Amino acid sequence: MKLARDTWLIFQRQLNLLLRNPVWVFVGVFQPVMYLLLFAPLLKPALGAPTQAEAYKIFVPGLLVLLAIFGGLFQGFGLIAELRAGVIERSRVTPVSRLALLLGRSLRDVVSLMTQAVIITLLALLFDLRVFIGDLLLAYLMLALIALMTSAVSYGVALKVKSEDALAPLMNTVAQPVLLLSGILLPLAFAPGWLQGVAKWNPFSWAVDGTRALFNGDIGDDRVWQGLTIIAILAAAGVYWAARQFARSVR
Amino acid sequence: MIETRGLRKSFRSRAGRETKTVEAVRGVDLDVPAGEIFGFLGPNGAGKTTTLRMLATLIEPDGGQATIAGADLLKDPGEVRRRIGYVAQGGSTWDESTGREELVLQARMYGIRKTEAQRRAARALEAFQLVEFADRKCKTYSGGQRRRVEIALGIIHEPKIVFLDEPTTGLDPQSRAHMWDEIRRLRADGMTVFITTHYLDEADALCDRIAIMDHGEVVAEGTPADLKREISGDVVQVGLDVTATGEAEKLLDGEEYVNRLELLDEGGLRLFVDEGATAIPRILRRVDAAGLDLRSIELHRPSLDDVFLTKTGRSLRES
Numbered sequence: 001m002k003l004a005r006d007t008w009l010i011f012q013r014q015l016n017l018l019l020r021n022p023v024w025v026f027v028g029v030f031q032p033v034m035y036l037l038l039f040a041p042l043l044k045p046a047l048g049a050p051t052q053a054e055a056y057k058i059f060v061p062g063l064l065v066l067l068a069i070f071g072g073l074f075q076g077f078g079l080i081a082e083l084r085a086g087v088i089e090r091s092r093v094t095p096v097s098r099l100a101l102l103l104g105r106s107l108r109d110v111v112s113l114m115t116q117a118v119i120i121t122l123l124a125l126l127f128d129l130r131v132f133i134g135d136l137l138l139a140y141l142m143l144a145l146i147a148l149m150t151s152a153v154s155y156g157v158a159l160k161v162k163s164e165d166a167l168a169p170l171m172n173t174v175a176q177p178v179l180l181l182s183g184i185l186l187p188l189a190f191a192p193g194w195l196q197g198v199a200k201w202n203p204f205s206w207a208v209d210g211t212r213a214l215f216n217g218d219i220g221d222d223r224v225w226q227g228l229t230i231i232a233i234l235a236a237a238g239v240y241w242a243a244r245q246f247a248r249s250v251r
Numbered sequence: 252m253i254e255t256r257g258l259r260k261s262f263r264s265r266a267g268r269e270t271k272t273v274e275a276v277r278g279v280d281l282d283v284p285a286g287e288i289f290g291f292l293g294p295n296g297a298g299k300t301t302t303l304r305m306l307a308t309l310i311e312p313d314g315g316q317a318t319i320a321g322a323d324l325l326k327d328p329g330e331v332r333r334r335i336g337y338v339a340q341g342g343s344t345w346d347e348s349t350g351r352e353e354l355v356l357q358a359r360m361y362g363i364r365k366t367e368a369q370r371r372a373a374r375a376l377e378a379f380q381l382v383e384f385a386d387r388k389c390k391t392y393s394g395g396q397r398r399r400v401e402i403a404l405g406i407i408h409e410p411k412i413v414f415l416d417e418p419t420t421g422l423d424p425q426s427r428a429h430m431w432d433e434i435r436r437l438r439a440d441g442m443t444v445f446i447t448t449h450y451l452d453e454a455d456a457l458c459d460r461i462a463i464m465d466h467g468e469v470v471a472e473g474t475p476a477d478l479k480r481e482i483s484g485d486v487v488q489v490g491l492d493v494t495a496t497g498e499a500e501k502l503l504d505g506e507e508y509v510n511r512l513e514l515l516d517e518g519g520l521r522l523f524v525d526e527g528a529t530a531i532p533r534i535l536r537r538v539d540a541a542g543l544d545l546r547s548i549e550l551h552r553p554s555l556d557d558v559f560l561t562k563t564g565r566s567l568r569e570s
Contacts, residue, residue, distance in 0.1 A: 002362075009356070009359050009360065013352075013356055016352075017345075017347055017348070019348070082345065085342065085343070085344065085346065086339050086341050086342045086344075087341035087343060087344075087345050089309065089339055089341065089343065090337075090357070091360060092309060092402065093307050093308065093309060093335070093383060094332060094333060094336040094357070094360040094361050094408075095329055095332045095361065095362065096360040096361075097361075149264075173360070175408055183473050222513035
């Protein structure tokens with residue numbers, strides 16, 4: 001099948017280029033590890049959690065969602081460099097699938113996020129976090145869908161604005177309220193009613209709730225399927241929209 | 252091989268609150284037969300690149316028709332893509348990739364299988380004398396080497412037509428001459444080559460036929476020789492002392508073969524004649540018989556710049 005073949009082709013290329021520059025692994029893992037070591041210890045007393053492990057159960061899922069959101073949203077920068085080098089135009093004169101041009105890149109981002117997520121989960125295990133493997137895999141699916149969506153949207157926006165100067169403030173402006181309204185750093189259970197009401201409209205808040213439920217072992221919790229469904233629909237929409245940007249003619 | 256009728260494209264640009272429509276291409280008719288190097292000439296902003304990008308399926312025309320290598324541009328751009336190659340003006344290689352990787356990737360984007368793609372990449376590297384740099388990153392290449400990789404990328408799938416957008420811009424004279432040879436080689440391999448350029452000498456030396464574009468329209472089309480013949484004949488420039496110039500003017504002004512005559516500030520005359528080769532001996536005889544001291548005599552054939560000047564009212568070099 002042409003789409004699968006083309007996607008694999010672009011994915012391989014992008015992954016190869018990424019692996020050629022292994023600094024990203026260090027950079028990508030360093031920051032979350034700092035959160036894990038320097039921020040998480042505050043949580044046990046602050047949240048009133050009975051044990052450190054309980055605090056990690058709340059914090060680690062949030063941290064992973066945070067990584068997925070931010071890791072994805074800033075992928076557009078690389079695409080702008082590719083646009084400038086003429087690589088995108090060179091691809092667009094070939095019959096290669098336009099959806100594959102997007103999917104190959106976004107799947108690379110998903111894989112790189114998964115690598116980070118696994119490293120962080122393993123580290124958290126050292127701090128007595130315990131989670132069932134089935135629940136964990138479902139949580140990873142949630143993270144993968146988030147990364148797929150945010151990276152696709154970032155690529156789509158990059159193709160529209162075509163400049164780093166516009167992309168950076170735009171992504172920051174989107175990311176900040178999304179972050180604050182999703183209960184990533186502290187659960188929204190502590191929030192006043194109006195804030196909780198606003199957060200209901202933030203899909204990432206549903207994603208965080210669902211992921212937390214999974215880390216807590218409540219696979220049957222409604223928030224799990226609700227979060228997954230919302231994120232899956234948004235991911236599909238994001239991919240559809242961004243693929244159209246790749247297909248559209250640019251000046 | 253390429254046939255266009257009334258191809259049009261306009262862009263909306265916003266300046267402050269006003270939206271302005273810029274007609275970049277206003278109805279282009281072209282007929283490019285197979286096996287030619289066809290030159291598309293014009294100053295920056297004439298609409299060359301926009302036309303080229305339409306033909307290469309990168310932007311959609313607003314109107315008109317085009318058939319490229321037998322495929323309809325508007326109805327079946329996918330098929331056009333399979334049959335053409337396109338080399339952009341600004342480059343198309345990625346700094347961190349090697350030339351070989353780029354070539355293999357490009358071939359595979361055209362649906363060619365991996366082993367065949369590798370074979371073609373190896374062959375292209377050899378043909379373009381890139382073997383020794385093949386596995387180095389593109390960022391280490393010289394301008395000429397990079398340009399050669401880009402041309403190789405454009406033809407890796409053996410298209411019937413290749414579009415080259417200003418293939419020699421930014422190259423040093425030696426790389427430029429080298430590139431001309433490469434382009435002639437493509438023609439020898441049976442490819443139709445469509446190039447844009449704003450170098451007149453390039454169009455003259457390289458192209459079988461050219462079209463001159465200005466303000467979004469084709470203002471002239473033909474072989475370089477035809478176009479030059481179309482405008483006035485030759486110019487003979489006679490160098491004389493300032494003191495002798497007046498006398499020479501009187502001698503030559505009435506001659507039937509001189510169409511027009513101009514005085515030069517530094518002394519001497521410029522004579523517009525139909526045929527330089529027959530006019531020169533007659534000019535020499537007259538000047539010699541009058542005992543005037545001749546400092547120099549030069550024959551100027553019309554250049555494409557003169558063609559351009561006649562067709563557009565300005566010199567290509569000024570624009």
